[in-house]
Amino acid sequence: MSEHAKLTIGENEYELPLTTGTENETAIDIGKLRGQSKIITIDPGFKNTGSCKSAITFLDGEKGILRYRGYPIEQLAEKADFMEVAYLLIYGELPNKEQLTTFHDSITHHTLVHEDMKQFFEAYPRKAHPMGILASMVCSLSTFYPESQDPNRGSSAVDLTIHRLLAKLPTLAAWSYKHSKSHPYVYPQNDLGYCENFLNMMFKMPTEEYEIDPVIVNALDKLLILHADHEQNCSASTVRIVGSSQANLYASISAGVSALWGPLHGGANQAVIEMLEAIKEDGGDYQKWIAKAKDKNDPFRLMGFGHRVYKNFDPRARIIKKAADDVLDKLGINDPVLDLAKNLEEIALKDEYFVARGLYPNVDFYSGIIYRALGIPTEMFTVMFALGRLPGWIAQWKEMVENGEPIGRPRQIYTGANARDYVSIDNR
Ligand code: ACO
Numbered sequence: 001m002s003e004h005a006k007l008t009i010g011e012n013e014y015e016l017p018l019t020t021g022t023e024n025e026t027a028i029d030i031g032k033l034r035g036q037s038k039i040i041t042i043d044p045g046f047k048n049t050g051s052c053k054s055a056i057t058f059l060d061g062e063k064g065i066l067r068y069r070g071y072p073i074e075q076l077a078e079k080a081d082f083m084e085v086a087y088l089l090i091y092g093e094l095p096n097k098e099q100l101t102t103f104h105d106s107i108t109h110h111t112l113v114h115e116d117m118k119q120f121f122e123a124y125p126r127k128a129h130p131m132g133i134l135a136s137m138v139c140s141l142s143t144f145y146p147e148s149q150d151p152n153r154g155s156s157a158v159d160l161t162i163h164r165l166l167a168k169l170p171t172l173a174a175w176s177y178k179h180s181k182s183h184p185y186v187y188p189q190n191d192l193g194y195c196e197n198f199l200n201m202m203f204k205m206p207t208e209e210y211e212i213d214p215v216i217v218n219a220l221d222k223l224l225i226l227h228a229d230h231e232q233n234c235s236a237s238t239v240r241i242v243g244s245s246q247a248n249l250y251a252s253i254s255a256g257v258s259a260l261w262g263p264l265h266g267g268a269n270q271a272v273i274e275m276l277e278a279i280k281e282d283g284g285d286y287q288k289w290i291a292k293a294k295d296k297n298d299p300f301r302l303m304g305f306g307h308r309v310y311k312n313f314d315p316r317a318r319i320i321k322k323a324a325d326d327v328l329d330k331l332g333i334n335d336p337v338l339d340l341a342k343n344l345e346e347i348a349l350k351d352e353y354f355v356a357r358g359l360y361p362n363v364d365f366y367s368g369i370i371y372r373a374l375g376i377p378t379e380m381f382t383v384m385f386a387l388g389r390l391p392g393w394i395a396q397w398k399e400m401v402e403n404g405e406p407i408g409r410p411r412q413i414y415t416g417a418n419a420r421d422y423v424s425i426d427n428r
Contacts (some may be wrong), residue, residue: 023058041412047308050232052240052405055393056089057231061309066316068229069093077319082224083107083194086166086391088230090398099417103163111188112143121179129269130176135257137172141165144249149248154302161249162394169390170194171419173383174201180379195220198387203375216374219327223367226316228384229392235259235266236283239393240400242406256393257386265305266385268364269371273378275339279344285345290343294353304350304365311358324373333373341369376391402426
């Protein structure tokens with residue numbers, strides 16, 4: 001292929017360089033176009049715009065491929081654990097035994113949050129959404145570690161911030177839940193694994209024993225792996241763009257948590273269960289809801305369906321669907337909401353409207369079902385997604401810093417009023 005694209009605008013012709021990735025995806029580099037022509041490109045929602053070069057995650061939406069650092073998601077979900085995957089995403093290679101032990105030990109020894117942070121929790125209303133608490137708490141961590149605000153610190157100081165974030169997020173997440181229930185906070189326990197520790201902080205009560213079920217631990221670990229990164233999605237792009245101003249890592253991740261919260265992104269897992277429950281309450285007539293989703297005058301969308309990049313299937317949804325069946329089977333749960341989900345999926349997959357638009361169940365269609373089976377309350381679903389996505393956000397931020405990327409600052413096409421003179425209030 002030619003190494004340049006040619007663009008003709010009126011009388012003028014511009015040569016634009018092409019850039020090709022390791023999987024042969026090609027982009028037209030328009031970086032110098034404005035300097036040459038005063039013309040910009042426009043692409044609301046960045047539907048066809050690459051914002052960076054990245055070596056972290058590869059996905060092919062047409063073929064349903066997802067790989068972290070080259071490793072297929074199917075292999076990682078089956079064979080790796082979340083700590084290994086976090087290390088892989090952040091540092092680029094799978095850890096050997098010694099590297100994994102050191103990494104895990106460091107994370108285990110930073111799980112406590114400063115006692116003063118408990119007062120922040122106390123100040124929130126009991127009904128506060130845990131994502132609101134999480135975003136604020138993550139940003140608040142920066143106030144306890146002011147040295148983290150210097151973006152030019154050495155790599156060991158950055159590593160410490162990374163380990164603190166990975167260590168403290170489960171504590172903050174579990175405590176936001178305990179606060180909503182007015183239950184006493186459970187402190188992290190260093191002899192437990194990452195997922196076990198989180199489950200213990202969520203569900204242990206001082207009055208009774210809490211036995212951590214290995215089936216639940218395995219399912220949770222798999223879910224965290226499946227959510228760990230997804231290249232330049234809304235929240236990862238947010239983390240990169242906030243970080244590009246040299247805001248500290250805590251502030252950048254807090255922005256990522258906020259971006260994830262929306263129902264068109266990570267908030268979809270909560271929205272799916274709420275939708276299924278509403279359909280059940282309404283008598284279970286899923287055909288009626290499918291018709292609503294197709295009606296252009298009705299804002300309702302089938303939550304958990306459709307994806308910006310997957311137009312054939314979401315490989316994570318395939319893995320998770322099977323995991324959902326296994327978990328429900330092993331835990332002996334018969335959930336009518338799952339039956340409803342299956343019916344809805346079956347109908348939508350055959351419906352011309354969904355087929356023509358390439359709308360398939362995404363990862364969030366099934367993740368909510370598993371979280372429900374694991375006893376995680378609906379409002380915590382997006383928090384679970386954030387726990388999984390954290391290594392991805394960190395890896396994206398780290399890569400952006402290491403690549404020396406410039407501050408993110410898009411342009412626009414102005415459509416407002418032309419210059420006009422101020423009119424005093426008496427003459428308006
Ligand atoms: N239900 C009904 N119609 C839909 C749905 C849906 N869930 N999703 C897309 N469509 C329709 C749109 O109305 C549009 O139709 P049109 O071409 O006739 O106008 C067409 O499909 C394309 O939709 P867009 O909104 O342009 O696609 P986009 O790539 O911008 O949006 C998104 C992707 C946000 C995921 C969308 O499919 C959606 O809202 N899905 C429901 C929310 C959801 O599940 N989000 C989770 C995403 S996965 C994640 O973040 C982990």
